[in-house]
Amino acid sequence: MLQDFILVLPEEVLSTGALLLMLAAAWAGDRSAALLTWLSILLLAVAAFLLPGLGFGPAGAGGSAFFGLFAADAFAAFSKIVIYGAAAVSLVAAMGWFGRDRDYRAEYPVLILFAAVGMGMMVSASDLITLYVGLELQSLSAYVLASFQRSDARSAEAGLKYFVLGALASGILLYGISLLYGFSGTTQFGGISAALGDGVSTGELFGIVFVLAGLAFKVSAVPFHMWTPDVYEGAPTPVTAFFASAPKVAAMALLARVSVDALGPATEAWRQIVIFAALASTVLGGVAAIGQKNIKRLLAYSSINNVGFALVGLAAAGQAGVASVLFYMSVYVVMTLGAFLVVLRMRDANDQPVETIASLAGLSRTRPLLALAMAMFMFSLAGIPPLFGFVPKFMVFTAAVEANLTWLAAVAIATSVIGAYYYIMIVKLMYFDEPAPAFAATREPVGTGLILLSALFVSPLGYLAWGSLDAATQTAAWSLFHPF
Amino acid sequence: MMQGFPILSAILALPLLGALACLLTGPRGARWIALVTTLATLLLCIGLWAAYRVGGPQWQFTEYQPVFGRFAWALGIDGIALMLIVLTAFLMPICIAASWTAIEKRVPEFMANFLLMETLMLGVFCAQDLYLFYIFFEAGLIPMYLIIGIWGGKDRIYAAYKFFLYTLLGSVLMLVAMLWMVNFAHTTFIPDLMATDFPPEAQTWLWLAFFASFAVKMPMWPVHTWLPDAHVQAPTAGSVILAGVLLKMGGYGFVRFSLPMFPEASAQLIWIIFALSMIAVVYTSLVALVQQDMKKLIAYSSVAHMAFVTIGLFAFNRQGIEGGLVVMLSHGLVSGALFLCVGVVYDRLHSREIAVYGGLSNNMPYYALLFMVFTMASVGLPGTSGFVGEFLSLVGAYAINSWVAAVATTGIILGAAYMLYLYWRIAFGAARTPDAAAMLDLSGRELAILAPIAAAVLWMGVYPESFLAPMRADVGLLLARIERAAPQGDAQPTAGTPAPVAPAHGAEAHH
Numbered sequence: 002m003l004q005d006f007i008l009v010l011p012e013e014v015l016s017t018g019a020l021l022l023m024l025a026a027a028w029a030g031d032r033s034a035a036l037l038t039w040l041s042i043l044l045l046a047v048a049a050f051l052l053p054g055l056g057f058g059p060a061g062a063g064g065s066a067f068f069g070l071f072a073a074d075a076f077a078a079f080s081k082i083v084i085y086g087a088a089a090v091s092l093v094a095a096m097g098w099f100g101r102d103r104d105y106r107a108e109y110p111v112l113i114l115f116a117a118v119g120m121g122m123m124v125s126a127s128d129l130i131t132l133y134v135g136l137e138l139q140s141l142s143a144y145v146l147a148s149f150q151r152s153d154a155r156s157a158e159a160g161l162k163y164f165v166l167g168a169l170a171s172g173i174l175l176y177g178i179s180l181l182y183g184f185s186g187t188t189q190f191g192g193i194s195a196a197l198g199d200g201v202s203t204g205e206l207f208g209i210v211f212v213l214a215g216l217a218f219k220v221s222a223v224p225f226h227m228w229t230p231d232v233y234e235g236a237p238t239p240v241t242a243f244f245a246s247a248p249k250v251a252a253m254a255l256l257a258r259v260s261v262d263a264l265g266p267a268t269e270a271w272r273q274i275v276i277f278a279a280l281a282s283t284v285l286g287g288v289a290a291i292g293q294k295n296i297k298r299l300l301a302y303s304s305i306n307n308v309g310f311a312l313v314g315l316a317a318a319g320q321a322g323v324a325s326v327l328f329y330m331s332v333y334v335v336m337t338l339g340a341f342l343v344v345l346r347m348r349d350a351n352d353q354p355v356e357t358i359a360s361l362a363g364l365s366r367t368r369p370l371l372a373l374a375m376a377m378f379m380f381s382l383a384g385i386p387p388l389f390g391f392v393p394k395f396m397v398f399t400a401a402v403e404a405n406l407t408w409l410a411a412v413a414i415a416t417s418v419i420g421a422y423y424y425i426m427i428v429k430l431m432y433f434d435e436p437a438p439a440f441a442a443t444r445e446p447v448g449t450g451l452i453l454l455s456a457l458f459v460s461p462l463g464y465l466a467w468g469s470l471d472a473a474t475q476t477a478a479w480s481l482f483h484p485f
Numbered sequence: 486m487m488q489g490f491p492i493l494s495a496i497l498a499l500p501l502l503g504a505l506a507c508l509l510t511g512p513r514g515a516r517w518i519a520l521v522t523t524l525a526t527l528l529l530c531i532g533l534w535a536a537y538r539v540g541g542p543q544w545q546f547t548e549y550q551p552v553f554g555r556f557a558w559a560l561g562i563d564g565i566a567l568m569l570i571v572l573t574a575f576l577m578p579i580c581i582a583a584s585w586t587a588i589e590k591r592v593p594e595f596m597a598n599f600l601l602m603e604t605l606m607l608g609v610f611c612a613q614d615l616y617l618f619y620i621f622f623e624a625g626l627i628p629m630y631l632i633i634g635i636w637g638g639k640d641r642i643y644a645a646y647k648f649f650l651y652t653l654l655g656s657v658l659m660l661v662a663m664l665w666m667v668n669f670a671h672t673t674f675i676p677d678l679m680a681t682d683f684p685p686e687a688q689t690w691l692w693l694a695f696f697a698s699f700a701v702k703m704p705m706w707p708v709h710t711w712l713p714d715a716h717v718q719a720p721t722a723g724s725v726i727l728a729g730v731l732l733k734m735g736g737y738g739f740v741r742f743s744l745p746m747f748p749e750a751s752a753q754l755i756w757i758i759f760a761l762s763m764i765a766v767v768y769t770s771l772v773a774l775v776q777q778d779m780k781k782l783i784a785y786s787s788v789a790h791m792a793f794v795t796i797g798l799f800a801f802n803r804q805g806i807e808g809g810l811v812v813m814l815s816h817g818l819v820s821g822a823l824f825l826c827v828g829v830v831y832d833r834l835h836s837r838e839i840a841v842y843g844g845l846s847n848n849m850p851y852y853a854l855l856f857m858v859f860t861m862a863s864v865g866l867p868g869t870s871g872f873v874g875e876f877l878s879l880v881g882a883y884a885i886n887s888w889v890a891a892v893a894t895t896g897i898i899l900g901a902a903y904m905l906y907l908y909w910r911i912a913f914g915a916a917r918t919p920d921a922a923a924m925l926d927l928s929g930r931e932l933a934i935l936a937p938i939a940a941a942v943l944w945m946g947v948y949p950e951s952f953l954a955p956m957r958a959d960v961g962l963l964l965a966r967i968e969r970a971a972p973q974g975d976a977q978p979t980a981g982t983p984a985p986v987a988p989a990h991g992a993e994a995h996h
Contacts, residue, residue, distance in 0.1 A: 399555070
C-alpha cells in the first residue's frame with residue numbers, strides 16, 4: 002500500500018500543495034497572487050522530479066498502483082513532464098498578462114494546479130473510472146478558467162459554452178464507458194482488452210464509438226471540434242494558451258492509452274474512426290482557418306489541424322505510432338505556446354489587448370525580433386523544414402508508412418498544404434504589408450526569455466534534440482505496450 | 486590535398502555566417518559583407534573544382550556525421566553536383582552586385598535572405614542523405630517566398646503565394662515517397678538507394694511522386710504557370726537565382742533520383758516526359774512570341790529550354806543525358822544573364838514593357854552587344870553554350886524517338902523567332918520613347934556583372950570539354966544503371982542488302 006502512495010507522489014504533492022495555496026489565497030487575498038504563482042511553478046517542478054518511471058526519484062521505475070487503477074509508467078511520466086512544463090509556462094504568461102490589467106487573482110494558479118492533477122490522472126489512468134475522474138477534474142478547472150475574466154461577457158460566454166458542450170461530451174463518454182463495462186464486465190483496461198480479444202461484439206463496438214467520441218471532444222478533433230474556436234476566442238488569452246497546450250497533450254495521451262491498452266485487440270475497429278477524425282481535422286482545420294479575422298480563432302483552427310496530424314500517428318497504432326504521437330504533441334506544445342506568447346504581446350497604444358490578425362501587419366518593421374519569432378512559429382506549425390516543426394510531421398508520417406498506411410500519409414500530407422496557406426498568410430502580413438500601429442512596449446523579461454527559448458527550439462538547432470526526444474518517446478511508447 | 490578538411494561543410498557554413506553578419510549591420514555593411522561572402526564561397530568552389538579528381542571515386546569530399554535522430558549529415562559530390570555547385574557559386578556574387586542599387590529598402594534582410602538561399606541551394610547539391618536533401622530542397626521556399634514577397638513588383642503577394650504553395654504541394658508527395666523508400670531499403674544514404682532495386686510496381690508510384698515535385702520545380706508544362714508570375718514579380722536578382730539555380734534542382738532531381746532509382750518506371754513512363762516536353766517546347770515558345778513583358782518572355786523561354794533538359798535526360802543514352810546536363814548549365818548562365826539585361830534597363834526606366842524601348846544599339850552599344858551574345862546563346866547559335874547542349878540533347882532524343890526530336894527541333898526555330906524578335910524590338914530601329922533614347926550605356930558595375938557570364942557562355946560553347954569531363958564518369962555510371970530498362974529507339978538503322986557490285990572491267994583493262 003505504501004508503494005502505491007509513493008507511486009502517486011506527484012499527484013499528492015500537487016493536490017495538497019494546491020489545497021494549501023487555496024487557503025493562502027483565501028487568507029492573503031490577491032496581493033499574494035504573484036508569490037502563489039511562483040510557488041505553484043515550484044510545486045510543478047517538484048512533482049516532475051518525483052515522477053515514477055524516470056528511473057530516479059523515490060519511486061524508481063514506476064509501476065501499477067491501487068489494484069490496477071493507476072499506471073505510473075514511462076508513458077505517463079513523459080506526458081506529465083510535458084503537461085507540467087506547459088502548465089508552468091502558461092502560469093508565467095498569465096501572471097504577466099493579467100498583471101498589466103491589475104486583475105490577476107490568486108485562484109488562478111490554484112486552478113491550474115488542480116487541472117494539472119486532473120491531467121496527471123488522465124495520462125495515468127488504466128481504468129475507465131480513473132479516466133473519468135481525471136478528465137472531470139481537469140474539465141471543471143478549465144470551465145472556471147475559461148470564464149476567469151468575470152467582467153468580460155465574452156469570457157463568461159466562453160465558460161458557459163465550454164461547460165455545456167463539455168457536459169454533453171462527458172455524457173457521451175460515460176455512456177460509452179457504461180456500454181464497455183456492461184459488455185466486458187470490467188472497467189480495467191487490461192480486462193477490457195482481454196474481453197475484446199475474442200472478437201468485438203456489437204455492444205462493445207458501440208461502447209468504443211461513444212468513448213472515442215467523448216475523447217475526440219477533448220482533443221477537439223473534427224467532428225467534435227465546434228466548441229474550440231468560440232472558447233479559444235472568448236477565454237482570456239493566457240487561458241487560451243493553456244487550453245491549446247497542456248490539456249491537448251493530456252487528452253491525446255489518454256486517447257493513445259485507451260486505444261492501445263483497452264482497445265488494442267479492436268484496433269481495426271477504432272482505426273477507421275481515428276483515420277476519419279484525422280483527415281477531417283486536417284482538412285477542416287486548414288480550410289476553416291483561412292477566413293478568420295481573430296488570431297485566437299485562427300490558432301484554434303491551427304490546433305484542430307495539428308491534432309489531426311497527431312491522430313495520423315495514432316492511426317498507425319503500434320509502438321512507433323504512439324511514440325510519434327508523443328513526439329508530435331511535445332513539439333506542438335512548444336510551437337503553440339510560443340505563438341501564444343507572441344499573441345500575448347499584442348496590445349495597442351492604450352495597453353488594451355488586440356486580437357485582430359490585421360494588427361500584425363508590418364510587425365517586421367515595428368518589432369523585427371517579435372516578428373521573426375512569430376514567423377518561425379508559423380513556418381514551424383506549417384511543417385516547413387528546416388524548422389523543427391517539420392520533424393513531428395515527419396515522425397507521424399513515418400509511423401503511418403511503416404504501418405502500411407502510405408495512402409493515409411499521402412492524403413494527410415497533401416492536406417498540410419491547405420494549412421500552410423494561412424500560416425504563410427500571417428508571415429505575409431508581418432513581412433509584406435505596410436505597418437499597422439505599433440504594439441505597446443512590454444517589459445516582461447521572463448516572457449521574452451520563454452519566446453526566445455521556444456524560437457531556439459523550433460529553429461534548426463532543435464534538430465540536435467531530435468535524437469534524445471526520439472529515444473524518450475520510444476521508451477514511453479514501449480512502456481505502454483509492456484504493462485506491469 | 487584537402488584530406489580531412491570538411492570543405493563542403495565550410496562552403497555551406499560560409500554564406501550562413503555571412504547572413505547572420507548581414508543582419509547585424511546597416512545597408513552599406515550588408516552589401517559588402519554579402520559580396521565578400523559570396524566571392525569567398527566562389528573561391529572555395531573553384532578550389533573544389535580544382536581539387537576534384539576527374540576519374541577518381543564517384544563521390545568525393547564525403548563527410549558523414551550521424552548527428553540527427555533518423556538521418557545523417559552526409560555530404561559528398563559527384564561531377565554533376567560539382568558543376569551545379571560551381572554554377573550556383575558563380576551566379577551568387579553577380580546577383581549581389583546586381584542588387585547593389587536596385588534594392589533600396591531593407592537591404593540587410595535582403596542580403597541575409599540571399600545568403601541563406603545560397604546555403605540551401607548548395608546544400609541540395611551536396612546532400613548525400615535523402616532527408617537532408619529534402620530539407621535543403623524544401624527549406625529554399627522560405628527565403629524565396631520572402632524575397633519575392635518583400636522586394637517584388639506590384640503583384641508580388643499573389644506571386645509569392647503561388648510559388649510557395651505550388652512547390653510545396655509538389656514536394657510533400659515526394660516526402661511520402663521518400664518515407665516509403667527508406668522503410669523499404671532501411672537506409673537514407675543516397676548512394677545506397679541509387680543501388681537499390683525497388684520492385685517495378687512500386688517504382689511507378691515512387692516515380693510519379695518524385696515527378697510531382699521535380700516537374701513543378703523544373704517547371705514542366707502544365708505546372709509551369711507559377712514561373713512567369715514569380716519571375717515577373719521577383720526582383721532581378723531573385724529572377725536570376727530562380728532561373729539560374731532553382732529550376733536546375735528539378736533536373737538534378739531527375740538525374741539523381743528518378744533515373745537511377747527507378748529505371749523501369751522511367752522507361753515505362755517516358756511517354757509522360759516526352760509528351761509534356763514536346764507540348765512545352767512548342768506551346769511555351771508560341772506563348773513567348775506574343776509576350777509584351779520582357780521578363781515574361783524570358784520566363785516562358787525558360788520553360789521551353791527546360792523541356793530540352795527533360796528530353797535529353799530521359800533519352801537513355803550518353804548524348805542525351807550529357808546534352809540535358811549542359812543545357813542546364815548553359816540555361817543557368819544564359820537566362821540569368823538575360824534577366825540581368827532586363828534588370829539593367831529596368832533600373833533605368835522602371836518598365837519591363839518591350840514597347841517603351843527600342844533602338845538601344847544606338848545609345849547603349851555595349852549593352853546591345855552583350856545582349857546579343859546572350860540572345861544568340863539562347864537561340865543556340867554554334868559557338869555558344871546553348872548550341873552544345875541542345876544539339877546533344879536532340880541527337881540523344883533522335884536515337885530513341887525521332888518524333889520527339891522532330892517536334893523539339895521546331896522549338897529551336899521558334900526560339901530563334903521569339904528571341905530575335907525581342908532583340909529587334911529592343912535594340913534596333915529608333916527609340917520608341919524619348920526616355921529610352923536618353924538611357925546611358927552600361928556602368929562599370931554592370932559591365933563587370935555581364936562580362937564574366939558572356940565569357941563563360943563562350944567558353945562553354947567553344948570548349949565544352951571543361952564542363953563535360955567531370956560529369957563523364959557519372960553519366961557512364963548512370964547509363965550502366967539504367968541500360969537494363971532502356972526502351973528501344975524507333976530509329977533502327979539496319980544494314981541493307983546492296984546489290985552485288987558488278988566486276989569493274991575497266992579497272993583491269995587500264996592496268
